[in-house]
Amino acid sequence: MNWIDIGAIDDIPLRGARVVKTRHGCVAVFRTAEAEVFATSDRCPHKGGPLSDGIVHGRKVTCPLHNWVFSLETGQAQGADEGQIETFAAKVEDGRILLDAARLMARSAA
Ligand code: FES
Numbered sequence: 001m002n003w004i005d006i007g008a009i010d011d012i013p014l015r016g017a018r019v020v021k022t023r024h025g026c027v028a029v030f031r032t033a034e035a036e037v038f039a040t041s042d043r044c045p046h047k048g049g050p051l052s053d054g055i056v057h058g059r060k061v062t063c064p065l066h067n068w069v070f071s072l073e074t075g076q077a078q079g080a081d082e083g084q085i086e087t088f089a090a091k092v093e094d095g096r097i098l099l100d101a102a103r104l105m106a107r108s109a110a
Contacts (some may be wrong), residue, residue: 038072
């Protein structure tokens, strides 16, 4: 994989998120309470809510607009709601957040 450094983990508060703009759209990078990092599409499939403004709880995020809940691991909507957000490989090394560049570049082809 071709990893790109998008910033320090300490730049994102616990249970917070930041948005990374890519050529193919915004990617939301979340930090959980356990200091794990997940990257997903920033756009809610319901009505386009900004998931990076949502509430992170466990390995899930709740959309700020209508409270749909998505797994940060699989992207699947939880409970009775249906839908899926894209997920991207992300990891932390030496305090830096790395995203899979190849996947981000391939996104427009999907
Ligand atoms: S836009 Fe996300 S739940 Fe409606």
